[in-house]
Amino acid sequence: MSYVNCGNFKTSYEKDAELFQTKLSRFLIYAFITALFAVPFFLGDYLLYVMNLIFIAVIGAVGLNILTGFTGLISLGQGAFMGVGAYAAGYLSVTYGLPFFLAIPAAGLITAVFGAFFGIPSLRLKGLYLSIATLAAQFIIEFGFIRLEFITGGVTGLSIDYASFLGYEIDSDFSFYFLALVLCIIMTLAGVNMMRTRAGRAFLSIRDNYIAAEAMGINLFRYKLTSFAISSFYAGVAGSLWAYYTSIITPENFTIGVSIQYLSMIIIGGLGSILGSIFGAVFIVILPEVLQSFSDWAGGYYPNLTQIIGSIKEGVFGLVIILFLMFEPEGMVRRWRLIKAYWKLWPFSY
């Protein structure tokens, strides 16, 4: 049995930056991932669908958290960037017949270029002004989705073939689960590791005090754009996954509402924490599904409920954001840390 000291006794930077602090946590992570690979054999189609949505959301939320949580640059354009990824993947696979394992990274790169371009204002603008600039980016890109019909198919959308791998078509919730899960693990792991590199530390220092960061030799121009590019890469991958999942790409899936959803994920989960992004994504994806099943159940008693359930979902969504901000501003990840700290010392909590 491995144990943890109830204090910080690390003597080297390598020890402090270790991915797994104890053997137990390494074992638990491996066990969790193995379990994730095993569960689809026991789940129904609906639960698989929810899980797939969660994986896509996790990728997008981790990306946004790198930008907003770690670098401190607020973006209201994540939805549009996901759309760029989706259309890029769609265009590449329809026009050039690229297989999905090339189209998804390519879409990510294209989105990264887009993101870096729309990140240029971040060099002059901060905080509020930047968030408003990204809001404009969101609307302009959305407009592009509708108007650039020769690429995007306009309002009718762009339909693409399902991904296929070695002649096996990934067209069901079940088979897509594995694609999404593998990508989600890769992207999350990359995110965790990125924060242990020079770039990751540079992001944190820009967030905490950009003047001090610059004085210490961090190139703000380079690292802010890098952060935008990385975050958009994540959005692009999430968007292209979405494209392969639904096989039809329409502009209304990438509106300002989606951007707000992603922001709420990282707020509810915890800013500046990869684990927080995962919690937040799970929470925000599951919330409307829970409300929907509640309404399906209660609809028998109150027939009016089914008509207004859309509004109720939106209201509850807003209420959850407000309550979290008022009572748990550091997000779910703080609760998680408290629980962990409790068990670390259990049963001798003093």
Next chain:
Amino acid sequence: MEFFVQLIITGTVIGSIYALLALGFTLIYKATDVVNFAQGELLMVGAYICLHLTVSYSVPFWASFLITLVFSFTMGFFIEKVFLRRMIGEPIISIIMLTIGLSSVMKAIVQIFWGTDTRTYPQVFSQEPFLIAGLSISRVYIYSIAAVAVFLILFSIFFKKSKVGVAMRAVASDQQAALSMGIDVKRIFALSWGIAAVVSAVGGIFLGNINGINTTLSHFGLKVFPVVILGGLDSIVGAIVGGLIIGILENLAGGYIDPLIGGGAKEIFPYVVMIAVLMIKPYGLFGTKAVEKV
């Protein structure tokens, strides 16, 4: 030429409503440093309340107008007291997200009570248009420009002369100094939310009289950003000038660019202008430049 003038007139009407919204936004931003993403929802709630009073309870229009103003004031006042008060000193993203959360709650409440269909006001203003220099201008346009002008004048008198108005300006320019002069800053915060809700509701009611109302009315709240960025975030004059400019530019873009590219230019043009302003003159026409100290 006539087409051009018509566009300018419609632009002025819409622009004056933007100016009202931006006035509310600027008031809140100036006094409390809160960026309000729920400004459009304040407008929408006001429009719905007034409509509901007029249609369902057959209150005369002027009375329901006044009741709506009182209601909006109370609503804004309590939104600040209950929600925003706790957020003082929190990072900007938390405040932005809180107002976004408020906006979706308000939108949901409106949808639950009144549904999503478009509703129209009963005939309040006579249908017969004014004829000015050979141009026919719809009566409601004239009335709304006039009403907006009256409100803007009232507010500038309020800020210049009344005790509360002066106190609000004091808080806006220096919170600490205002506090030490015995001004109740907390009350001013709540008041500025109340007033912001009132001006938005006025905008909403006139907008409703022009186009009818549905829940997409809340999109107006996002249009307020180009306006305040152009005018300068913390400038009341800027809000008014910016509102008119954006309103007119938007309509001109709608009239002349839309036919070329097949629609949508009207919605997007303000944001293009905004990006340009942000890159060239980030503090807008009348805004004060923020000086950062280490």
